[in-house]
Amino acid sequence: xxxxxxxxxxxxxxxxxxxxxxxxxxxxxxxxxxxxxxxxxxxxxxxxxxxxxxxxxxxxxxxxxxxxxxxxxxxxxxxxxxxxxxxxxxxxxxxxxxxxxxxxxxxxxxx
Numbered sequence: 617x618x619x620x621x622x623x624x625x626x627x628x629x630x631x632x633x634x635x636x637x638x639x640x641x642x643x644x645x646x647x648x649x650x651x652x653x654x655x656x657x658x659x660x661x662x663x664x665x666x667x668x669x670x671x672x673x674x675x676x677x678x679x680x681x682x683x684x685x686x687x688x689x690x691x692x693x694x695x696x697x698x699x700x701x702x703x704x705x706x707x708x709x710x711x712x713x714x715x716x717x718x719x720x721x722x723x724x725x726x727x
Contacts, residue, residue, distance in 0.1 A: 647676065654717060658710045671701040 651672050655665045675698035686694075703711055 647672075654714070657717065658706065658713055660706075660710070664705055664710075667705045668702060671698045671705065674698050674701075 651669055654672075655668060658668075660668055675694055702714065706714060
């Protein structure tokens, strides 16, 4: 009887651990939190932060009325335009740091 209760408790524990491990799977991190973290890490002043946030929002993909995602070319064009705006907003040192942050974020995404 004790073995059955112990094995049942162990099965429930393992099952709950698996459920908790998969809780955030498939969800994308909140973009506004990531942008705020970048503002902090880049040490932007208020004016820079406002313009930076606006440029980052422009980079977000927008779906058409049919719910279809934009093409790769459209996304690349948006990304390049936003990157040009960001380069104008940031100092040279901040921009170098921003680029290294993008590379690190990209590497983490490929795992």
